[in-house]
Amino acid sequence: MEILIEKFGLYEGINEVIGITFGGWINTAPIGLIVGDDIRVRLYSNHTRELLEKSGMLYVNVVHDPIVFVISAFEDLGEEWFESLEPPVIKGSLSWMKFRARLDGNFAVLDLLEGDVLRKEVRAVNRGFNALIEATVHATRYILSGSETLADKIRYYGRVVERCGSRREKEAYNLLVKYAGLD
Ligand SMILES: Cc1cc2nc3c(=O)[nH]c(=O)nc-3n(C[C@H](O)[C@H](O)[C@H](O)COP(=O)(O)O)c2cc1C
Incomplete structure (x- = not known):
């Protein structure tokens, strides 16, 4: 089946x-x-x-x-x-x-x-989480190319994370900035 x-x-x-x-x-x-x-x-x-x-x-x-x-x-x-x-x-x-x-x-x-x-979760859409995912996708490409266009996109999504995310999304974004060498 x-x-x-x-x-x-x-x-x-x-x-x-x-x-x-x-x-x-x-x-x-x-x-x-x-x-x-x-x-x-x-x-x-x-x-x-x-x-x-x-x-x-x-x-x-x-x-x-x-x-x-x-x-x-x-x-x-x-x-x-x-x-x-x-x-x-x-x-x-x-x-x-x-x-x-x-x-x-x-x-x-x-x-x-x-x-x-294992678990079921009721959760509203959070733009901060979605933006964090977008920023992470761009960051995995940014580390390969160093493209300023990508860096700008990451920072743009970072501002959405700041505005809409929880502490955990903000912590994740700070970590991302360090991994990507954008700080
Ligand atoms: C949300 C998200 C989705 C991704 N989707 C893919 C994918 O479908 N295929 C892929 O090759 N890499 C994808 N990547 C990039 C990989 O996760 C990234 O290159 C990672 O470093 C690969 O790790 P590995 O060498 O351990 O496989 C994605 C990254 C993010 C943040």
């Missing part, structure tokens, strides 16, 4: 989640799972792609913690960030999933094997 992906919190469009892959270490990175006729992820040249190619497996956590997004965008979360390692579950995750992953050009096509819902 096919498992419905919505059950785990993934809907049509691009779902920003934390991808977890295993090599000799636990590799964590924000990735965008594209849900359409199938489930796939576009992968640039990074550790997630490298490890996924070797293992054929990808774990995913649905998380709402902005600090988790920022740290895993620039380095890997240490074991202390996890509430479980088998399966890998970052503290506070709403759900986890395990996918079989097959590379197809720039994409990995994903087949859901198993997963679980």
Whole structure:
């Protein structure tokens, strides 16, 4: 029987989640799972792609913690960030999933094997959180190019974080500024 992906919190469009892959270490990175006729992820040249190619497996956590997004965008979360390692579950995750992953050009096509819902959360849209995610996406590109246009975009989203975010989003943004060398 096919498992419905919505059950785990993934809907049509691009779902920003934390991808977890295993090599000799636990590799964590924000990735965008594209849900359409199938489930796939576009992968640039990074550790997630490298490890996924070797293992054929990808774990995913649905998380709402902005600090988790920022740290895993620039380095890997240490074991202390996890509430479980088998399966890998970052503290506070709403759900986890395990996918079989097959590379197809720039994409990995994903087949859901198993997963679980751990928490359910009622939460209004917060522009500060959304802006933090936008800033983090730009920052992962900024560190590769040093583009001033990207730096301006990051600062723009930073102002939205300041205006609309909670303390945690503001803390995450300050961390991002340090990782990106924008302070
Ligand atoms: C919200 C968000 C979504 C991202 N989505 C992707 C993605 O779909 N594919 C990708 O290759 N990189 C994506 N990135 C960038 C990677 O997370 C980033 O390059 C990371 O450093 C890769 O880590 P790794 O080398 O451990 O795989 C995204 C970043 C953010 C902040």
